[in-house]
Amino acid sequence: MKASASAPAVRRSTVNPAPKPDGAAERGADAYLQLRNEIVSGRFHPNERLVEADLARLLGAGRNAIRAALVRLDQEGLVALEPNRGARVRLVSDREALEIEEVRVILEQMIIRHAARRVTAADLRDLRRSVDQMRERLSEGNPLGYSELNAEFHQRIWTIADHGTASRLLANLKSQSIRFQYRTILRPGRTEQSLREHEAIVEALASRSPDESEAAMRQHLSQVVQTLQWAIDVQRHQPIWLPR
Amino acid sequence: MKASASAPAVRRSTVNPAPKPDGAAERGADAYLQLRNEIVSGRFHPNERLVEADLARLLGAGRNAIRAALVRLDQEGLVALEPNRGARVRLVSDREALEIEEVRVILEQMIIRHAARRVTAADLRDLRRSVDQMRERLSEGNPLGYSELNAEFHQRIWTIADHGTASRLLANLKSQSIRFQYRTILRPGRTEQSLREHEAIVEALASRSPDESEAAMRQHLSQVVQTLQWAIDVQRHQPIWLPR
DNA sequence: GTTTAACCGATTGTCGACAATATTAGGGAT
């Protein structure tokens, strides 16, 4: 009915953390989720103009739904909406990416303390399986797959912690800085180290100690921040697309 | 042009932390800000239905603008939007209020570390003046005025810290839990203690030590959380409005 | 008396048309 022939059947990527966890759909939810996916998965570049009519045709929705979706994405920080001038994919600056990561760090630290108190044997089994899969991807030389599993791993911890507010914020922050995450994969040797850090996190959780878990997570995230800083420095000297 | 005669000229309350700091107005911004103010300042009760046509008449806007505003407020968490069933003021549960406060605590701790590194002599003067005014309000026996200044005080710190991401999140969180804040004022002796804590925060900032500042802020916020917990317990035994 | 079914008013969802505004293109003037 709504999946028109021209709409390119957006696949639900693991990169989308589903900001509204419960099943209740809300106003213009379909167009919103589709657009969100297109942006987060990088189909639109930053600063690219988002013309309502085009999007409506592309997603097989009314201009109405597109409008609602854009407002929502603007509020979420993924899109910049200027009066009478339409919408663009919001470009997050280096500085903002670091700010975001900084907030992410403290939220993840807080959330893992909750997780450590609530984690069950089944949860630990799932987490270990996640890490095993990551190890596989690593040995396959599949850094993109590793990154997906990485996201899944962290989301699993959010679920265990059962802290809706923090999870929501984290999901939003992550979607805003996703573009930077991709670059961080490229750092040589980083994934191996990352894997060890994840293993340490699982073991800390297994001990059910909030302090140890937070320490392990802090250790991990401080490395992530460093890698992000590295990625930014690299990009600054070898910009991908020059200012015109 | 658009400010029709029937619109009741919403006053800009200090309770509104202006989620978009920069002057650039966005789509349906006016109706959004007005509605937001009406909700945050408590003119609509939780769970109250928000009928588009009524709001349009009330705010002197088109149904269109109202719709956009509602979508925005839904994304922000102040309004719950159900398909074909309209919008209601979202009721935040006790548990959620505590979650929000928990996140607020760690964000404020993080932000004050930044503030401690950046604070200027002029900033300290402003902060001290804020505290002086709070002392005045306290001696006047004006707890509501105190509460407003309290919000202003914290916002001043956000400004000093210059951390846009954290400020934005804090503003959103605060607006969601505003209803609970009002109750916390009622605790006997709390305001006096709160004032002393604020003084301690200013002095810590004056020392420009992130650690001391964070400690002072933590001391303050742990009290705030305790007071919130107290307010929730009181309310649970003396509910203001009974479930019908 | 209770339950079910059909109806009606109220409200939201969607579409199309047009007005308002911005962006681009074209055509002199210097």
Place this chain on the structure above:
DNA sequence: ATCCCTAATATTGTCGACAATCGGTTAAAC
């Protein structure tokens, strides 16, 4: 060739009308 002004086009903003849906009410059946 460059700049500036004007016209044409593209895009967003707003309104009104109507379809779809919901909640409650009345009426009918058992």
